[in-house]
Amino acid sequence: MVRYRINYILEKQKTIPKQLQEAVIGRIKTISNMNTSERKPPQSGYIHKNFYNNDFDIRVSTVPTIDGESVVLSLMKHSEDFFKLDDFGFTEKNKRKLEDAMDRSKGFILIAGPAVSGKTTQLYSILNHMNIDKRKIVSVEGPVERRINGIMQVEVNESLGFTFSNGLRSIMNQDPNIGMVIDVPDAETAEVATRVALSGRLVVGSIHGYDTIHTIRRLLDMGIEPYLIASSLSCIIGQRLVPRICEPCAKSMPASDDESKLFEIHNLIEVSDQKEKSKIGNFRSFVTTNKSSKVAVVKGDGCKLCNNSGFKGYIGIHEVLKVDDELRELILKKSSIEEFKEYLKKNEFKTMLYDGLSKARDGISTVDEVLKAVN
């Protein structure tokens, strides 16, 4: 069965006769540089192809099931525009914190999130932002998902013993200014990354994690020396992707009691402020909403453009934590999550949940989707 996932929704496209299954999958594996004789282990590969004058990067993954291999192809348009930092929905304040860390010649910038939270795309956008002639950038990836001009991309090969940590160590002999690790897989790699950052280079990486402080705690739990983390880490970003409301079918309506309560807890309730900020929504419902003096939220009604889902595309929600002296002290003391949380509270840190709710309030996504993404 061939299915397309378009704008969030999976739809059956066609069925291919069972006797052709292996041949079709074999062909896909050939053009994505996979091992065609192996059917048991999961594999991942890559295709770069031009369709209708558009270059596409296609990430391919196979997994063996009891009915044969299952193949997923993820299509991404290969265009420089896609990689702009601004496409990720950073608030000005968060963007400034990140840019500040990127402009330095050393340090360790880490992006944390679960699978499919846009970490890799975010990393590429950071790299692209820094891709200038005067900085040599080397990235260690497994596998390379997108190709970027001007960056040395190295692919790890576990079966040859060329692991992430080996890769990171060996690229340092190539004297780069910036090293990147996509999906730091283990404590060893994380430790090498901190040491590389301490040797006067900038390291950017992504890691599987819940949010900023849980990621710091996780690095400590991995057994990495606190001084290595404290002195190398410059900035951590917590990230999720939430679906963006489809603008053509967006309608505004009064927020539910639960939604209003959440806005209130997070100080996002001032209606007048919202009216100016909101870009989407029809005038008539805004009038009603203002009369009822409730905050307005926006929902997609569903239309042809969004396959009736009410959503089109995604936007990132973030929290960006700059590591300052006080936080360094807390890391050195191997503080608990509660102690880190106290620090955040004292410093009025804006969490991912806050960022998401403010985007829901501004009519970019919905409260439901934000809660789903953050929990």
Ligand SMILES: [Zn+2]
């Ligand atoms: Zn729509």
